[in-house]
Amino acid sequence: xxxxxxxxxxxxxxxxxxxxxxxxxxxxxxxxxxxxxxxxxxxxxxxxxxxxxxxxxxxxxxxxxxxxxxxxxxxxxxxxxxxxxxxxxxxxxxxxxxxxxxxxxxxxxxxxxxxxxxxxxxxxxxxxxxxxxxxxxxxxxxxxxxxxxxxxxxxxxxxxxxxxxxxxxxxxxxxxxxxxxxxxxxxxxxxxxxxxxxxxxxxxxxxxxxxxxxxxxxxxxxxxxxxxxxxxxxxxxxx
Numbered sequence: 543x544x545x546x547x548x549x550x551x552x553x554x555x556x557x558x559x560x561x562x563x564x565x566x567x568x569x570x571x572x573x574x575x576x577x578x579x580x581x582x583x584x585x586x587x588x589x590x591x592x593x594x595x596x597x598x599x600x601x602x603x604x605x606x607x608x609x610x611x612x613x614x615x616x617x618x619x620x621x622x623x624x625x626x627x628x629x630x631x632x633x634x635x636x637x638x639x640x641x642x643x644x645x646x647x648x649x650x651x652x653x654x655x656x657x658x659x660x661x662x663x664x665x666x667x668x669x670x671x672x673x674x675x676x677x678x679x680x681x682x683x684x685x686x687x688x689x690x691x692x693x694x695x696x697x698x699x700x701x702x703x704x705x706x707x708x709x710x711x712x713x714x715x716x717x718x719x720x721x722x723x724x725x726x727x728x729x730x731x732x733x734x735x736x737x738x739x740x741x742x743x744x745x746x747x748x749x750x751x752x753x754x755x756x757x758x759x760x761x762x763x764x765x766x767x768x769x770x771x772x773x774x775x776x777x778x779x780x781x
Contacts, residue, residue, distance in 0.1 A: 550574065550586040553594070557601045573597050590663070606663045607640065608776050609633070610757070613658040614765035619649035629658060632766050647671060648679065648730060648754065656681070656751030657759040660768075670754070670779060673711075676728050677755040677779070681735060684748040685721045693717070693742065697725065701738055710734065724752075755779040 548556075551565040554574065558565075565574075565584075572580045575595040576588065588594055594602045611629060613619065618626040621644065630641055640662075647659040647667040661667050670677055697715040702708070714726040725735055736746045752759055756778045760769065771779075 546590045548588050549584070550576070550581060550588050550594075551584045553588045554596055554601070558596060568596065590665075604643075604662070606666070607644065607661060608663065608666070608771040609644070609660040609768050610760060610763070610771055610775075611658045611660065611768035612759060612763040612765050613650050613655055615653055615655050617766070618652050619646050619658060621645065626652065629660070633660075633768060650751060651733070651749070654749040654751065655765065656749075657754055657757070658751070659754065659757075659771075666776070671730070673729050678753075679727045679730065679751060680753045681725045681727070682718075682748075682750045682752055683723045683725055683735060683739070683746055685723070685739060686745040686747050687742075688720050689717045689723055689744075691717075693723070693739075696741065697738060701741060703731070703737065706731070710738070713738070721747075 550569070551562045554560070554565045554568070555562045568574055569582050569584055572582065573596060574581045576586065577593050588602070591604055591606050592602065593600070611632065613629055616626070617632065618628050620626075620628050621630050621642075622628065629646065630644065633641060633644075643662040644660045645662070645664070645667065647661055647670055650656065650658055659667075659670070669675055694715050694717070697713040700710045700712050703710065708731070710731060711728050713728070716724040718724055725738075727734060731737075735749060739746055757771075757775055763769065
């Protein structure tokens, strides 16, 4: 998901289907306004969420949107799917255009529940999911068999996955009860938690994401419910 950025003469030329020389004249005449200010510099860059007007016509006024959802079981983390109901279908009160602009940040499996984020801000989601940022993801895991302290050291050392020829980053495991653990990951490889417990031949019976970075799933959201993040929450998780 790449952030869209264009020089203003190219942007106006494409939007209005006019020559760039004509755009330069319009800039000189003060006919182009961006974010409430008259733009005259041809090298000005138009970003994804800038409000752009030309001769009073609004060419772009896209607002960034950040949504927290309590994903229920049996719902697929996708914008479209031919077999299963998607998380997008659970969102209410948004136009089709807005829904089509959203993408999912850190997908959850069909049978995994909990904190899911959706946004139309590609730069924000890339930062959030980048391994270099080391944003932690915390999961509550219920297992078929009892846990031992051996799990803690194995997770903290990382595990080698031969299929991809990769070593996982060290993960944190806290034993909450005989068959329940809290796992903190700093990456998100394919079915990572299930595969790590698979090393102990201990099937995962339930998996629920509790938090991403500083953002904890809102306890007031029932499964399937969602709400928009506050500006403070957006900054705290990937500022």
